[in-house]
Amino acid sequence: MAEAGKKKRAVPKGRHKSQIKRERQDIKRRARNLQIKSLLKTAIKKVRGAVSEKNRQKAVDLLKKASRTIQKAASKGAIHKRNASRKISRLAAMVNSIGA
Numbered sequence: 001m002a003e004a005g006k007k008k009r010a011v012p013k014g015r016h017k018s019q020i021k022r023e024r025q026d027i028k029r030r031a032r033n034l035q036i037k038s039l040l041k042t043a044i045k046k047v048r049g050a051v052s053e054k055n056r057q058k059a060v061d062l063l064k065k066a067s068r069t070i071q072k073a074a075s076k077g078a079i080h081k082r083n084a085s086r087k088i089s090r091l092a093a094m095v096n097s098i099g100a
Contacts, residue, residue, distance in 0.1 A: 033076075033077075036072075036073045036076060036078040040078075043070070044066055047063050047066050047095065048094065050062050051095060051097075051098060054099075056098045059094075059098060060095060066088075067091070
């Protein structure tokens with residue numbers, strides 16, 4: 001017979017074990033997504049800064065890095081793939097608007 005003194009971890013009434021696990025996973029994902037989105041915003045800000053300075057070479061370099069970061073965020077599910085495409089497209093248009 002099972003040990004009388006040992007009990008399984010009590011599950012709060014009205015909640016399923018799978019829901020408790022789902023909440024743990026959601027907390028981890030939320031933290032990861034916040035970090036990814038923060039990096040994303042920073043990368044976009046740097047490109048916009050270079051565009052406002054009219055520094056084309058710097059803007060092009062930063063656009064490459066930002067584009068990679070945006071694509072990575074989309075692949076991880078932090079943002080939607082169409083949202084990523086739109087962001088990259090708009091940044092590219094900004095960079096291209098700078099005269100050579």
